[in-house]
Amino acid sequence: MSTLKLDHVTKAFDDGSEDIIAVDDLSMTIDDGEFLVLVGPSGCGKSTTLRMLAGLETITAGEIHLGDRVINDVKPKDRDVAMVFQSYALYPHMTVRENMNFGLEESTTLSDEEIRPLVTETAEMLGIDELLDRTPDELSGGQQQRVALGRAIVRDPEVFLMDEPLSNLDAKLRSDMRTELQQLQGELGTTTVYVTHDQTEAMTMGDRIAILNDGVLQQVATPLEAYHRPANRFVAGFIGDPSMNFFEMTVQDDRLVTEQFTYPLTRKLRDAVDDVSQVTFGVRPESIELTQATAAIDHESVEFIAEVSDEHSFETIVDVVEPMGNENTIHLSFSGADDATFVATIDGERELTPGQTVVAHIPESEIHLFDGETGLAVHNRLRDESEATESTM
Amino acid sequence: MSIHERASDGRQLLLYGVLVALIGFYLLPIEIGLMTSLKMNPLSTAPFLPPGLDGFTLEKWRQAFSQLANGLFNSLVLAIPATILSALLGSTAAYGLTTLNWRGQMPILVLFIAGIFIPYQAVLIPLSKFWAVYLPLDELLQTVWGLPMLEPYHGDLLALIISHVAYGIPITTLLFRTYYRNFSVEMIEAARLDGATPIRIYWRIILPLSVPMFAVTLIYQFTQVWNDLLFALVVVGPGEGAPVTVPLSQLGASLSEIGFGVRMAGAFIAALPTIVVYIMFGEQFAKGVAT
Numbered sequence: 205m206s207t208l209k210l211d212h213v214t215k216a217f218d219d220g221s222e223d224i225i226a227v228d229d230l231s232m233t234i235d236d237g238e239f240l241v242l243v244g245p246s247g248c249g250k251s252t253t254l255r256m257l258a259g260l261e262t263i264t265a266g267e268i269h270l271g272d273r274v275i276n277d278v279k280p281k282d283r284d285v286a287m288v289f290q291s292y293a294l295y296p297h298m299t300v301r302e303n304m305n306f307g308l309e310e311s312t313t314l315s316d317e318e319i320r321p322l323v324t325e326t327a328e329m330l331g332i333d334e335l336l337d338r339t340p341d342e343l344s345g346g347q348q349q350r351v352a353l354g355r356a357i358v359r360d361p362e363v364f365l366m367d368e369p370l371s372n373l374d375a376k377l378r379s380d381m382r383t384e385l386q387q388l389q390g391e392l393g394t395t396t397v398y399v400t401h402d403q404t405e406a407m408t409m410g411d412r413i414a415i416l417n418d419g420v421l422q423q424v425a426t427p428l429e430a431y432h433r434p435a436n437r438f439v440a441g442f443i444g445d446p447s448m449n450f451f452e453m454t455v456q457d458d459r460l461v462t463e464q465f466t467y468p469l470t471r472k473l474r475d476a477v478d479d480v481s482q483v484t485f486g487v488r489p490e491s492i493e494l495t496q497a498t499a500a501i502d503h504e505s506v507e508f509i510a511e512v513s514d515e516h517s518f519e520t521i522v523d524v525v526e527p528m529g530n531e532n533t534i535h536l537s538f539s540g541a542d543d544a545t546f547v548a549t550i551d552g553e554r555e556l557t558p559g560q561t562v563v564a565h566i567p568e569s570e571i572h573l574f575d576g577e578t579g580l581a582v583h584n585r586l587r588d589e590s591e592a593t594e595s596t597m
Numbered sequence: 598m599s600i601h602e603r604a605s606d607g608r609q610l611l612l613y614g615v616l617v618a619l620i621g622f623y624l625l626p627i628e629i630g631l632m633t634s635l636k637m638n639p640l641s642t643a644p645f646l647p648p649g650l651d652g653f654t655l656e657k658w659r660q661a662f663s664q665l666a667n668g669l670f671n672s673l674v675l676a677i678p679a680t681i682l683s684a685l686l687g688s689t690a691a692y693g694l695t696t697l698n699w700r701g702q703m704p705i706l707v708l709f710i711a712g713i714f715i716p717y718q719a720v721l722i723p724l725s726k727f728w729a730v731y732l733p734l735d736e737l738l739q740t741v742w743g744l745p746m747l748e749p750y751h752g753d754l755l756a757l758i759i760s761h762v763a764y765g766i767p768i769t770t771l772l773f774r775t776y777y778r779n780f781s782v783e784m785i786e787a788a789r790l791d792g793a794t795p796i797r798i799y800w801r802i803i804l805p806l807s808v809p810m811f812a813v814t815l816i817y818q819f820t821q822v823w824n825d826l827l828f829a830l831v832v833v834g835p836g837e838g839a840p841v842t843v844p845l846s847q848l849g850a851s852l853s854e855i856g857f858g859v860r861m862a863g864a865f866i867a868a869l870p871t872i873v874v875y876i877m878f879g880e881q882f883a884k885g886v887a888t
Contacts, residue, residue, distance in 0.1 A: 311792025
C-alpha cells in the first residue's frame with residue numbers, strides 16, 4: 205500500500221566550485237501507517253530529506269518508492285502527499301474554509317457540494333469548525349497550526365510530511381499538540397514522516413525515530429532502543445536530556461584510565477574492548493547514584509571511606525544545582541579537576557548545595573562504551589528486556 | 598500647569614506654525630493658478646488675490662475645456678489600457694522571474710532592469726521610425742478603422758499605448774518583484790503540494806495578494822502615461838488623435854495676448870484625472886508603499 209522506501213538517496217547541492225552533500229546514501233523503509241520521526245541537529249539533512257519526499261527538491265542519486273511506484277520524477281502535486289510547514293504557510297487572503305478547500309479544488313474533481321461536508325467534518329475533528337469563516341490573521345498560533353493540519357488531513361493523502369510543525373508554538377501548547385497529533389495520526393493511520401530537531405518530540409511521538417547527522421543516517425530504532433542501545437556516540441549524545449556524560453579514556457589492562465579517574469572493568473566488559481585502545485565512556489545522568497558526604501567530619505569517617513573504596517565510586521564536588529521540581533540536575537566535578545565536569549540527576553526531594561562533596565557511584569551495568577575512533581557502540585548498558593536484541597543499524 | 602507642559606505647548610505651537618507655513622508655501626502656486634483662471638483680466642490685481650465681483654468669469658474654464666475635451670478623451674483611451682496592461686504584464690513577469698525558479702532567469706531579469714535606465718529621449722527617433730515606417734498601424738489595420746466608432750488616428754493611439762506599455766514594464770516588474778520577494782516560499786510550496794499549477798498559483802494566490810502593489814503601479818503608471826508629452830508628440834503629433842498634453846501645450850498661444858487665464862484653467866482640467874486616480878487608490882497605495 206503506502207509503504208515509503210528510500211533507496212540509497214543522495215542529495216548534493218551545487219555550490220559553484222564544489223558540491224555540498226546534504227543527504228548521503230540514505231536508505232530506510234517507512235511502513236504503512238507508521239509515524240517516523242526524522243531527528244537531528246540543524247543542517248543534518250532532515251528537512252532536505254523531507255523536501256525530497258515532497259518533490260520540492262530533486263534527487264541527485266537513488267530512488268524513492270511510494271507503494272509500488274518510483275516517485276523520483278513525479279511532480280509534487282501528483283505524489284499524493286500533504287505537507288505541514290513550520291510557518292503553517294496558510295493563504296492569508298482566504299478564510300479557513302477556503303484554505304482547506306484549496307487542495308481539494310486543485311487536486312480533485314470533487315464538486316463544491318462534495319467538498320463542503322469533507323471540510324466541515326475535518327474541521328470538527330480538529331475543533332476549528334467555529335473558525336471556518338475567519339482569515340488566518342484573526343487566529344492564534346495554535347489555531348493556525350490546526351488549520352495547517354486540517355488542510356493536510358482533508359486531502360486524505362497517502363503520506364503526511366511534517367516539517368517542525370510545533371516549533372512555533374509556546375511550550376505548553378506544544379506538549380498538548382504533541383499528544384493530540386499522535387492520537388490523530390493513530391486514528392487516521394496515515395503514514396507520517398515528521399521532522400524535528402527536538403529530541404523530546406522525537407522520543408515521545410515516533411513509532412520509530414531516524415537520527416541523522418551530517419546527512420548520514422545514524423540509527424533507525426524505536427525511541428527506547430535508541431535511548432538504551434544507541435548505535436554510536438552521536439546517537440547516545442543526541443537522545444536524552446540532559447544528555448549522556450562522556451569521558452575519553454584509554455584501555456589499560458583491565459581498567460579504563462583518564463586523568464581524573466580510573467574505572468576497573470569486569471571480565472565480560474574487558475572482552476568487549478579487546479580490539480580498541482581508546483574508548484569513549486558514556487553514562488546517563490540518571491544512572492549515577494550520589495551518596496551524600498555532608499559534614500566535614502564525615503570526610504574522616506569510616507563510613508565515607510568505605511563508600512569511596514568501592515572501585516566504581518568517586519569523590520566529586522557539586523558545582524551547580526538546577527532544581528526541576530520532580531528532579532534536580534546536578535553539575536559535578538571530580539575533586540582536584542575543575543575542568544572535568546559531568547551531570548547527574550537525582551530526586552527532586554533531595555537537597556544538595558554547591559561546594560558540597562558527594563560520592564558518585566557509576567554502576568558497571570549502566571555504562572556505555574564507544575570506540576574512541578569510529579564512535580560506534582562496543583558496549584551498551586544492560587537492560588533485561590533488550591539485552592538479547594542487537595541494536596539495529 | 599507645570600513648566601514642562603508649558604514648554605511642550607510652546608514646541609507644539611511652533612510645530613503647527615511651521616506646518617501651516619509649509620502648507621501655504623506648497624499650495625500658493627495652486628491658489629494663484631486658480632485665481633488667475635477665474636479673472637477676466639489676470640493682470641488687473643495681484644495674482645494671489647481673488648477676483649472682484651465684476652471681474653469674475655468662468656469663461657476661461659469653458660474655453661479651455663472646449664479646446665481640451667477631445668484631448669482628454671484621447672488621453673483616457675490611451676492611459677487606461679496602457680496602465681492596466683503594463684501593471685498586469687509587470688506582475689506576471691515579476692512572478693515568473695521571482696517566485697518561479699528556472700534556469701537563466703537572471704540574465705533576463707537584468708535585461709528588464711536595464712530597460713529602466715533607457716531615457717525617453719534616446720529612443721525618440723527609432724520609435725517614430727518604427728511606427729511610421731516599419732509598423733504603420735493606421736495603414737496595416739485599414740479594415741479595422743472602417744468599423745463604426747473607429748478612426749485611422751486610433752492606429753496612432755494604439756502605437757502610443759504599446760510604446761507606453763513596453764516602457765512601463767521594466768519599472769512595474771521591479772516594483773512587483775520587490776513585493777513578491779517578501780512572499781513566503783513555504784506558502785507557494787504548500788500551493789504546489791495542494792496540486793495547483795503555476796498559472797493557478799498566480800491566479801488564486803499571487804494576484805489576490807498583489808492588490809496593494811497594483812494600486813502603486815496603477816497610480817504611478819497612470820500619472821506617467823497621462824502626463825507624457827514627448828512620446829505623444831513623436832508618435833501621434835498634433836491633430837485629432839492627440840492626447841491632452843499636446844493641445845494643452847498650445848493652449849492660449851496667440852500673438853495678441855498671453856492667455857494666462859485659459860492656460861491655468863487648462864492645466865487644472867488636465868491634472869484632474871490623475872488626482873481622481875490617486876484618491877481612488879490612495880488607501881491601497883499607502884499599504885503598497887508601506888511594504
